[in-house]
Amino acid sequence: xxxxxxxxxxxxxxxxxxxxxxxxxxxxxxxxxxxxxxxxxxxxxxxxxxxxxxxxxxxxxxxxxxxxxxxxxxxxxxxxxxxxxxxxxxxxx
Amino acid sequence: xxxxxxxxxxxxxxxxxxxxxxxxxxxxxxxxxxxxxxxxxxxxxxxxxxxxxxxxxxxxxxxxxxxxxxxxxxxxxxxxxxxxxxxxxxxxxxxxxxxxxxxxxxxxxxxxxxxxxxxxxxxxxxxxxxxxxxxxxxxxxxxxxxxxxxxxxxxxxxxxxxxxxxxxxxxxxxxxxxxxxxxxxxxxxxxxxxxxxxxxxxxxxxxxxxxxxxxxxxxxxxxxxxxxxxxxxxxxxxxxxxxxxxxxxxxxxxxxxxxxxxxxxxxxxxxxxxxxxxxxxxxxxxxxxxxxxxxxxxxxxxxxxxxxxxxxxxxxxxxxxxxxxxxxxxxxxxxxxxxxxxxxxxxxxxxxxxxxxxxxxxxxxxxxxxxxxxxxxxxxxxxxxxxxxxxxxxxxxxxxxxxxxxxxxxxxxxxxxxxxxxxxxxxxxxxxxxxxxxxxxxxxxxxxxxxxxxxxxxxxxxxxxxxxxxxxxxxxxx
Numbered sequence: 001x002x003x004x005x006x007x008x009x010x011x012x013x014x015x016x017x018x019x020x021x022x023x024x025x026x027x028x029x030x031x032x033x034x035x036x037x038x039x040x041x042x043x044x045x046x047x048x049x050x051x052x053x054x055x056x057x058x059x060x061x062x063x064x065x066x067x068x069x070x071x072x073x074x075x076x077x078x079x080x081x082x083x084x085x086x087x088x089x090x091x092x093x
Numbered sequence: 094x095x096x097x098x099x100x101x102x103x104x105x106x107x108x109x110x111x112x113x114x115x116x117x118x119x120x121x122x123x124x125x126x127x128x129x130x131x132x133x134x135x136x137x138x139x140x141x142x143x144x145x146x147x148x149x150x151x152x153x154x155x156x157x158x159x160x161x162x163x164x165x166x167x168x169x170x171x172x173x174x175x176x177x178x179x180x181x182x183x184x185x186x187x188x189x190x191x192x193x194x195x196x197x198x199x200x201x202x203x204x205x206x207x208x209x210x211x212x213x214x215x216x217x218x219x220x221x222x223x224x225x226x227x228x229x230x231x232x233x234x235x236x237x238x239x240x241x242x243x244x245x246x247x248x249x250x251x252x253x254x255x256x257x258x259x260x261x262x263x264x265x266x267x268x269x270x271x272x273x274x275x276x277x278x279x280x281x282x283x284x285x286x287x288x289x290x291x292x293x294x295x296x297x298x299x300x301x302x303x304x305x306x307x308x309x310x311x312x313x314x315x316x317x318x319x320x321x322x323x324x325x326x327x328x329x330x331x332x333x334x335x336x337x338x339x340x341x342x343x344x345x346x347x348x349x350x351x352x353x354x355x356x357x358x359x360x361x362x363x364x365x366x367x368x369x370x371x372x373x374x375x376x377x378x379x380x381x382x383x384x385x386x387x388x389x390x391x392x393x394x395x396x397x398x399x400x401x402x403x404x405x406x407x408x409x410x411x412x413x414x415x416x417x418x419x420x421x422x423x424x425x426x427x428x429x430x431x432x433x434x435x436x437x438x439x440x441x442x443x444x445x446x447x448x449x450x451x452x453x454x455x456x457x458x459x460x461x462x463x464x465x466x467x468x469x470x471x472x473x474x475x476x477x478x479x480x481x482x483x484x485x486x487x488x489x490x491x492x493x494x495x496x497x498x499x500x501x502x503x504x505x506x507x508x509x510x511x512x513x514x515x516x517x518x519x520x521x522x523x524x525x526x527x528x529x530x531x532x533x534x535x536x537x538x539x540x541x542x543x544x545x546x547x548x549x550x551x552x553x554x555x556x557x558x559x560x561x562x563x564x565x566x567x568x569x570x571x
Contacts, residue, residue, distance in 0.1 A: 061151045064119065085228070091236050
């Protein structure tokens with residue numbers, strides 16, 4: 001892990017950090033990556049990937065409507081809204 | 094690999110399509126909110142669609158069945174077990190910060206569809222949730238979000254890169270459109286976003302072993318734009334390569350107004366989605382029993398419907414094929430022929446009605462033509478109330494106004510004149526007024542017969558019964 005990788009990681013997670021704190025963060029992350037490296041040493045080729053630790057499958061519901069909308073309350077709980085919409089910073093591609 | 098007829102300036106285009114189909118379930122993929130287009134903003138939203146902490150998504154069985162249906166219709170493998178993954182990215186219309194989708198264990202794999210003489214393989218089709226909708230034209234400096242679409246079930250159908258031209262891409266997309274509308278798993282309405290398409294486009298020399306670098310064109314929402322966007326992109330890549338440049342692997346947007354694709358720079362370095370299995374959803378095993386149940390309720394596919402129309406109504410293969418080209422037209426046909434002559438109905442749908450649809454570039458379902466009214470029109474032709482020529486006029490009128498056929502005919506006095514003595518009087522008048530033509534005809538100029546028919550039609554403003562006029566003219570002139 002170097003500074004460029006960390007910058008990318010911070011960008012992907014939308015986390016802000018001061019450049020002077022980078023060495024400290026890199027040190028901390030190294031322990032995490034060390035653990036991942038250790039796990040990577042295990043030979044798991046003969047095993048099916050585990051997709052969920054619960055011994056449970058086929059949780060589903062019938063396709064029937066159950067309205068739990070509360071537009072006013074939902075809009076009010078966001079940082080900014082008007083009568084009809086959630087209002088967010090300008091995003092145009 | 095090389096197919097010379099699809100080469101462009103010596104380059105072979107290689108195209109794969111990703112088609113997003115909004116499913117017609119009653120509710121969303123993971124929440125019980127209603128799945129419907131065009132409702133008041135933010136009124137079809139659940140705590141789950143908002144992605145509030147602590148809520149748990151629960152999989153909709155309706156969406157599973159629709160996915161299986163598509164797999165069966167495309168001769169694909171249905172997954173024994175499917176798994177949902179999280180695709181992580183930040184965008185304001187994605188409140189959770191991830192989209193739930195299927196990466197490694199999709200519901201459908203290895204399908205295929207035929208487009209005329211060619212087969213296009215389907216790599217996979219997977220279930221995923223749609224995002225909300227961003228709207229940019231309400232405020233000057235800010236955007237707004239409508240989450241009604243958030244969580245709507247999508248089936249993303251990914252083709253192999255088997256397509257070699259923009260025209261083939263359109264044919265493939267039309268086939269997918271036909272299949273999903275016949276299966277009734279989507280309304281196929283492209284202008285409302287029910288069926289959207291991304292195109293992966295690259296070019297190579299015919300003898301190259303490896304594909305070129307591809308660009309992905311996002312969110313193309315009409316058949317016409319698919320063709321234009323791909324053709325533009327092929328030409329752009331040829332220009333880049335022939336001037337010594339390199340095609341970048343990137344996402345591009347098609348601008349229909351300028352007819353060009355352009356780079357979406359904001360996403361250039363954000364293409365790290367960090368997929369992992371969604372811990373909120375457990376794997377789902379699809380039993381043979383479930384697949385059989387879906388199979389039993391498949392409904393009619395286009396080819397089956399075509400064969401039935403040939404059998405039941407005596408239509409030609411060609412006519413039945415045109416009528417079954419899209420489900421709307423096929424359903425319309427069957428509603429009309431309940432009360433009207435099947436062959437005449439086919440002729441009028443394929444000819445004049447289709448011409449109006451194409452000329453106005455609208456869906457039959459968005460027009461003012463109803464099966465009931467159209468059926469009346471065909472009946473009026475069958476029983477000689479109006480001639481074919483007048484029927485065209487009536488059809489144009491009901492296309493514009495939606496007015497009842499009988500009222501149009503009556504209101505405009507368009508009934509065919511089948512009164513023999515009335516027509517005889519008109520023919521006598523024509524014979525009196527045109528002595529030189531009569532003499533010429535009698536001396537052997539048979540072609541002049543058409544002249545007399547024309548005069549009779551002119552005198553009756555096209556309302557004379559053509560069969561009767563022919564008969565009277567023959568008896569009086571010979």
